[in-house]
Amino acid sequence: MKLMKVTDPDEVLRLIKENFSGLERETLPLESAGGRNLADSLKAPEDVPGFDRSTVDGYAVAARDTFGASEGIPAMLDCIGEILMGQVAPQINNGQCCLVHTGGMLPEGADAVIMVEDTDVTGSTVQVFRQVAPAENVIHRGEDLKEGDIALPEGHKLRAPEIGLLASLGISRVNVYRRPVIGFFSSGDELADHKTRTLNPGQIRDSNAPALLYLAEQYGASVKYGGILPDQFEIFLDKSRAMLEETDLLIFSGGSSVGSRDYTARTMQELGTPGLLVEGISIQPGKPTLLANCNGKPVLGLPGHPVSALNIFSIFGKAIINRLAGSNKDIFKPTVKAILSRNISSQSGRTDYVRIKLEETAEGLKAVPVFGRSGMLRTLAEADGLLIVPAAVEGLSAGEAVEVSIWE
Amino acid sequence: MKLMKVTDPDEVLRLIKENFSGLERETLPLESAGGRNLADSLKAPEDVPGFDRSTVDGYAVAARDTFGASEGIPAMLDCIGEILMGQVAPQINNGQCCLVHTGGMLPEGADAVIMVEDTDVTGSTVQVFRQVAPAENVIHRGEDLKEGDIALPEGHKLRAPEIGLLASLGISRVNVYRRPVIGFFSSGDELADHKTRTLNPGQIRDSNAPALLYLAEQYGASVKYGGILPDQFEIFLDKSRAMLEETDLLIFSGGSSVGSRDYTARTMQELGTPGLLVEGISIQPGKPTLLANCNGKPVLGLPGHPVSALNIFSIFGKAIINRLAGSNKDIFKPTVKAILSRNISSQSGRTDYVRIKLEETAEGLKAVPVFGRSGMLRTLAEADGLLIVPAAVEGLSAGEAVEVSIWE
Numbered sequence: 096m097k098l099m100k101v102t103d104p105d106e107v108l109r110l111i112k113e114n115f116s117g118l119e120r121e122t123l124p125l126e127s128a129g130g131r132n133l134a135d136s137l138k139a140p141e142d143v144p145g146f147d148r149s150t151v152d153g154y155a156v157a158a159r160d161t162f163g164a165s166e167g168i169p170a171m172l173d174c175i176g177e178i179l180m181g182q183v184a185p186q187i188n189n190g191q192c193c194l195v196h197t198g199g200m201l202p203e204g205a206d207a208v209i210m211v212e213d214t215d216v217t218g219s220t221v222q223v224f225r226q227v228a229p230a231e232n233v234i235h236r237g238e239d240l241k242e243g244d245i246a247l248p249e250g251h252k253l254r255a256p257e258i259g260l261l262a263s264l265g266i267s268r269v270n271v272y273r274r275p276v277i278g279f280f281s282s283g284d285e286l287a288d289h290k291t292r293t294l295n296p297g298q299i300r301d302s303n304a305p306a307l308l309y310l311a312e313q314y315g316a317s318v319k320y321g322g323i324l325p326d327q328f329e330i331f332l333d334k335s336r337a338m339l340e341e342t343d344l345l346i347f348s349g350g351s352s353v354g355s356r357d358y359t360a361r362t363m364q365e366l367g368t369p370g371l372l373v374e375g376i377s378i379q380p381g382k383p384t385l386l387a388n389c390n391g392k393p394v395l396g397l398p399g400h401p402v403s404a405l406n407i408f409s410i411f412g413k414a415i416i417n418r419l420a421g422s423n424k425d426i427f428k429p430t431v432k433a434i435l436s437r438n439i440s441s442q443s444g445r446t447d448y449v450r451i452k453l454e455e456t457a458e459g460l461k462a463v464p465v466f467g468r469s470g471m472l473r474t475l476a477e478a479d480g481l482l483i484v485p486a487a488v489e490g491l492s493a494g495e496a497v498e499v500s501i502w503e
Numbered sequence: 504m505k506l507m508k509v510t511d512p513d514e515v516l517r518l519i520k521e522n523f524s525g526l527e528r529e530t531l532p533l534e535s536a537g538g539r540n541l542a543d544s545l546k547a548p549e550d551v552p553g554f555d556r557s558t559v560d561g562y563a564v565a566a567r568d569t570f571g572a573s574e575g576i577p578a579m580l581d582c583i584g585e586i587l588m589g590q591v592a593p594q595i596n597n598g599q600c601c602l603v604h605t606g607g608m609l610p611e612g613a614d615a616v617i618m619v620e621d622t623d624v625t626g627s628t629v630q631v632f633r634q635v636a637p638a639e640n641v642i643h644r645g646e647d648l649k650e651g652d653i654a655l656p657e658g659h660k661l662r663a664p665e666i667g668l669l670a671s672l673g674i675s676r677v678n679v680y681r682r683p684v685i686g687f688f689s690s691g692d693e694l695a696d697h698k699t700r701t702l703n704p705g706q707i708r709d710s711n712a713p714a715l716l717y718l719a720e721q722y723g724a725s726v727k728y729g730g731i732l733p734d735q736f737e738i739f740l741d742k743s744r745a746m747l748e749e750t751d752l753l754i755f756s757g758g759s760s761v762g763s764r765d766y767t768a769r770t771m772q773e774l775g776t777p778g779l780l781v782e783g784i785s786i787q788p789g790k791p792t793l794l795a796n797c798n799g800k801p802v803l804g805l806p807g808h809p810v811s812a813l814n815i816f817s818i819f820g821k822a823i824i825n826r827l828a829g830s831n832k833d834i835f836k837p838t839v840k841a842i843l844s845r846n847i848s849s850q851s852g853r854t855d856y857v858r859i860k861l862e863e864t865a866e867g868l869k870a871v872p873v874f875g876r877s878g879m880l881r882t883l884a885e886a887d888g889l890l891i892v893p894a895a896v897e898g899l900s901a902g903e904a905v906e907v908s909i910w911e
Contacts, residue, residue, distance in 0.1 A: 125713060129721070143881075146704060146705065179692065181705050265702075285588035289673070306670065405667070476668045
């Protein structure tokens, strides 16, 4: 038997970065651009904030009018009114102040705000019990962003904070990279569509297609589903070629048969150059994974086993989608900390992903490995996430603190 | 000044769980049910797998035919053919075997599979170089799930693994809790719609509405946006009452003025009983948060500062949406581990959320605090996430390992 040449997971991520890049750009209203990546860097069209603002509830003052003020010898100021929100503040002169709310505009003549707690009021006279420094409790015009400053760089992802930032700048349309379109095939003669009521003996339902289509949309792609390919090379190649023409990325969810895998690899070589980049990954589960660059478009061949397919798609499928979507960021894979409930053995030189169920205990979260063969979906549904055992580690002991990646 | 009564964050989460529950149910095709929570527990309508399957590429054998086999004295078996994927396997008799692929059906008469690597073939004769135990390399019918077993319990979230599991069972329609509808108002006289080109002096654009509307959809809710409420109590109450009637949850994104906050609190008391549950949370940023139960519907009053509003919505807004969506799970907040770049001070008795930028260094990820006042959106967009400093901790030191929650 021919040995599979395996590639390190980090090297696979590097190859994805090196071989592929962002797709075309499009212009969207800000409200529809969440999750997309900027195709241009954006400059602030105006100062933010647009005026000097108070950061507290208090009295706008000239700081010098409070110098020397204390509990014993308060400064006495004349309050000439209240600054209404959204209104222009009146000017204040020597010895005067204005009531101002958090976010309110500072009046001309004022350079600081004294907090309400540090004052006492009788009629229009405000007693100030401490001195404030110039600029105290004030955000100055342009302190957040000055007109012409880069507000966000090209490739930056529009999450909630970015949408807020652009909204505050009055930027209501943005240039972003367009959403990748995935062509998706299942393959393997044992597969039946998942809606099939009664299976023939030896058949199983194609569970990977609906599970991965859902994940692909979660990752920001749209999907054209091409159905189940039979184990016949000509059909395999023709359908794949047609699908790749109208999509940005081809994904094969392999049947478990040797035939499917061979056809996938041969198809990848025929669809374009340079062809196959990866013939296997040193990862468990998910080793028999194929990745190709076919005339600049990525083609990913997933292993057939459900747990392996999900694992590979959530790491490398996501990385490819992010790359095509124009992201300039590496993915930080967030984890939850927990205490391992029992020993786990792992083969050195291979990154292992162990399914974990999290249990709340008096001592904190416990990570309980869910064992079961990689074909068993029930063990996946029982698991909250995955524990990564790095290639250099041979095993983990009960009681160790571990990091669990949560399933999406 | 009246002191704000503050509630511990964990107690707020407990109040949400105690006061609110899942909305009505609806029936959806499996492909549209991703992210929803099951309204019924689901039983397996058939055995999974539906037949005994091989977990490797090899030869299906009767284990007893291999007993005593070794490198030196191989067992000799007669191969009667190949089991095609998706086909019924032929029966084997004493001394016979069948070529089988991973996932293929076991023939009658076979109870184990010997891996290809442990055999050698000449013509139709297979030499077997080691003995296998009964059941070795086989998943038995019903081993994953037996007909009638609970496949998934009520309240379980349909993530990718669950969609795969239900697809494999042929369950193509599911009863789930319906998606919560949020009524969303901004308030504060200083606010202008975010599409406003030119602001009047003292005005700012409403950046919270588009940012939080995006997050609400990410969290699985749909949103009716009611616009910006003026600081006039009668209008405030009338519009809120009308909106609450046609939605499941009301959210006020407060202006920073004292007026907006007062109107929000009074409105919450008038909209229904028992009224206000929370008048403030011992959390930073986000202390001036209001939460009410108005005749069984949650009403959340967010602080006006963008960073505070996002922080509170991503914790408590998400918890309320999850509760109404019928989730039976606590949220595991995933984090990324990093080394703190500098000291952080924090007030004891208050949970602090510090904005963090993550930087890749030779020594691993570094967590760099992004300082800036809570009104500054640029510092938010620069941050990758938040570092939680628990109430019992007074500060953290440079060089400490910390956990950073990633922004969505």
